[in-house]
Amino acid sequence: MALLSVNDLVFETNGKGRGRILDGLSLTMEHAEVHALLGTNGTGKSTLAYLIMGCEGYRPAVGEILLEGASIGHLRIHERARLGITMTWQEPVRFEGISVADYLSLRNPGVDIDALLDLVGLNPAIYRSRMVDRSLSGGERKRIELASILSLHSKLAILDEPDSGIDLLSTKDIVNVIEACRKNGSAVLLITHREEIALIADRASQLCNGRIVCSGNPIRVAEHYKSRHCMTCNGVECHYV
Amino acid sequence: MSELEELTACFENAGGNAGALSDAASAHLAASGHRILSSRTVEGLDVDARETSEGISAVVTVRRGVKLPNPVHLCFGMLHAEGLQRIEMQVALEEGAAAHFIAHCIFPKAEKVRHIMDASVRIADNAEMRYEETHYHGPYGGVEVVPKLAVTVGRNGRYFTDFTLTTGRVGTLAIDYTVEAGEDAVTELTARVFGHGKDDIRIRERVLLAGKNARGLIKTRIAIEDDATAEVTGITEGNAAGARGHVDCMEIVKDRAVARAVPIVEVHDPGAKVTHEAAIGSVDKRQMETLMAHGLSPEEAVDVIVKGALR
Numbered sequence: 281m282a283l284l285s286v287n288d289l290v291f292e293t294n295g296k297g298r299g300r301i302l303d304g305l306s307l308t309m310e311h312a313e314v315h316a317l318l319g320t321n322g323t324g325k326s327t328l329a330y331l332i333m334g335c336e337g338y339r340p341a342v343g344e345i346l347l348e349g350a351s352i353g354h355l356r357i358h359e360r361a362r363l364g365i366t367m368t369w370q371e372p373v374r375f376e377g378i379s380v381a382d383y384l385s386l387r388n389p390g391v392d393i394d395a396l397l398d399l400v401g402l403n404p405a406i407y408r409s410r411m412v413d414r415s416l417s418g419g420e421r422k423r424i425e426l427a428s429i430l431s432l433h434s435k436l437a438i439l440d441e442p443d444s445g446i447d448l449l450s451t452k453d454i455v456n457v458i459e460a461c462r463k464n465g466s467a468v469l470l471i472t473h474r475e476e477i478a479l480i481a482d483r484a485s486q487l488c489n490g491r492i493v494c495s496g497n498p499i500r501v502a503e504h505y506k507s508r509h510c511m512t513c514n515g516v517e518c519h520y521v
Numbered sequence: 522m523s524e525l526e527e528l529t530a531c532f533e534n535a536g537g538n539a540g541a542l543s544d545a546a547s548a549h550l551a552a553s554g555h556r557i558l559s560s561r562t563v564e565g566l567d568v569d570a571r572e573t574s575e576g577i578s579a580v581v582t583v584r585r586g587v588k589l590p591n592p593v594h595l596c597f598g599m600l601h602a603e604g605l606q607r608i609e610m611q612v613a614l615e616e617g618a619a620a621h622f623i624a625h626c627i628f629p630k631a632e633k634v635r636h637i638m639d640a641s642v643r644i645a646d647n648a649e650m651r652y653e654e655t656h657y658h659g660p661y662g663g664v665e666v667v668p669k670l671a672v673t674v675g676r677n678g679r680y681f682t683d684f685t686l687t688t689g690r691v692g693t694l695a696i697d698y699t700v701e702a703g704e705d706a707v708t709e710l711t712a713r714v715f716g717h718g719k720d721d722i723r724i725r726e727r728v729l730l731a732g733k734n735a736r737g738l739i740k741t742r743i744a745i746e747d748d749a750t751a752e753v754t755g756i757t758e759g760n761a762a763g764a765r766g767h768v769d770c771m772e773i774v775k776d777r778a779v780a781r782a783v784p785i786v787e788v789h790d791p792g793a794k795v796t797h798e799a800a801i802g803s804v805d806k807r808q809m810e811t812l813m814a815h816g817l818s819p820e821e822a823v824d825v826i827v828k829g830a831l832r
């Protein structure tokens with residue numbers, strides 16, 4: 281049975297923005313699969329992440345989301361998290377008065393904090409006692425968020441553009457995190473707008489005009505994405521795979 | 522149990538270091554109501570403490586150039602359900618002196634207690650004082666605490682204060698602090714309070730940046746729930762060239778609680794710069810969602826955020 285099935289999802293904003301953001305989107309992921317979701321800015325990648333996670337205000341107008349065959353549409357974020365879904369936001373939020381060590385052991389007091397920090401390229405001696413507040417740079421904060429996701433051993437980790445932002449994480453950093461997820465047996469939905477990042481994945485899908493317009497081998501999907509057909513085609517030239 | 526033993530036990534419960542009270546290398550003053558139960562001084566520190574009809578009066582001096590190696594512990598409390606305690610303190614740090622005071626004010630059984638503090642602190646040139654004050658007012662909300670403090674900080678002096686009341690009820694709290702900072706002086710005032718029930722929190726902190734390049738920070742962290750109310754007034758005046766001040770107030774509001782923040786920034790010298798930020802509202806949605814995506818329930822998430830903000 282598939283880990284995640286997103287079936288014919290439609291998401292609309294009521295009167296705000298451009299209206300229909302996702303328009304019959306379908307996507308399937310297997311257990312432990314690393315799946316890259318490619319799309320240019322504003323195509324609805326983060327919207328899909330929020331819908332899968334169950335964020336406030338993100339309920340599909342049509343369609344359903346299944347985790348291991350069971351609908352999760354009625355569940356709140358923490359209930360989905362407890363079933364094994366988690367995510368990192370594109371711009372992780374800051375917390376006052378919470379140390380990195382405390383943050384990484386929120387749900388799992390016995391976790392090996394030093395090993396997690398090593399995995400994301402941060403020196404444990406320096407970062408354990410730092411605060412997860414505004415004193416961290418954007419890149420440092422992102423690394424800590426990735427470490428916290430690794431501590432959860434989730435069935436599905438949604439990483440929303442871990443490679444974007446002012447402080448770029450290198451492709452190598454992302455590869456390390458993905459490898460750690462693989463070791464944990466976690467599937468990853470790797471959201472990105474850079475085709476070279478998609479090549480790390482087992483499979484890839486391209487999002488355009490509210491749908492998955494191309495899906496399969498990452499090399500092929502990256503080629504398709506690079507050709508930028510879908511920017512103008514309104515889905516006419518793109519063929520569903 | 523003697524009154525001192527009882528006060529010591531409460532002191533320890535409130536986070537105090539009870540061992541320090543029996544340590545010959547650490548100075549302390551412990552008083553319950555208007556009785557001094559125990560005191561010790563160390564080389565370079567003069568303490569003249571007296572019992573008055575309503576409380577305690579103390580004159581404290583850290584002599585010129587003396588840097589006290591261990592914190593000075595102050596423990597003021599009232600173990601009865603009702604009563605008045607008036608603390609009058611005059612503290613002086615002479616030139617180049619340095620001291621760290623840790624005060625605990627404990628009223629574990631208070632149903633109708635008033636605690637009034639009137640303190641003046643003079644920090645001479647190049648001297649440094651840290652003053653941490655932790656309160657525990659018990660579970661009934663029957664305490665009225667009115668601390669008034671006036672501090673002057675000399676050239677290149679430093680004054681840091683930290684007020685914490687985050688366990689148990691608050692009752693009524695009316696803080697009124699004023700710090701005047703001289704040339705190159707640095708001052709930081711931090712207050713953290715968690716109000717419940719019908720607690721009423723009023724905090725007024727004023728920093729006057731009087732000398733050239735003086736620096737000041739007022740940081741307030743309040744969480745209130747149930748029917749509690751809070752009003753925080755942070756005033757900073759930049760009155761000299763190079764003076765830099767900042768007022769940073771955050772209030773997290775739950776249930777029917779009502780919060781107000783009044784940042785007042787005033788500049789009397791074009792070379793001074795004072796900024797402020799105030800955030801009042803319920804717990805940040807993105808912070809909530811992030812913690813919930815880690816599997817915390819909404820209640821657990823609020824708890825982690827509020828505790829962090831008050832830390």
Ligand SMILES: Nc1ncnc2c1ncn2[C@@H]1O[C@H](COP(=O)(O)OP(=O)(O)O)[C@@H](O)[C@H]1O
Binds near residue numbers: 327328337
């Ligand atoms: N809650 C919302 N209200 C209004 N518009 C929204 C909302 N969420 C997303 N959008 C719009 O949907 C589009 C897709 O956004 P997003 O999912 O953030 O794209 P991406 O992550 O691919 O860059 C954007 O045009 C954005 O402005």
Ligand SMILES: [Mg+2]
Binds near residue numbers: 325440441
């Ligand atoms: Mg996005």
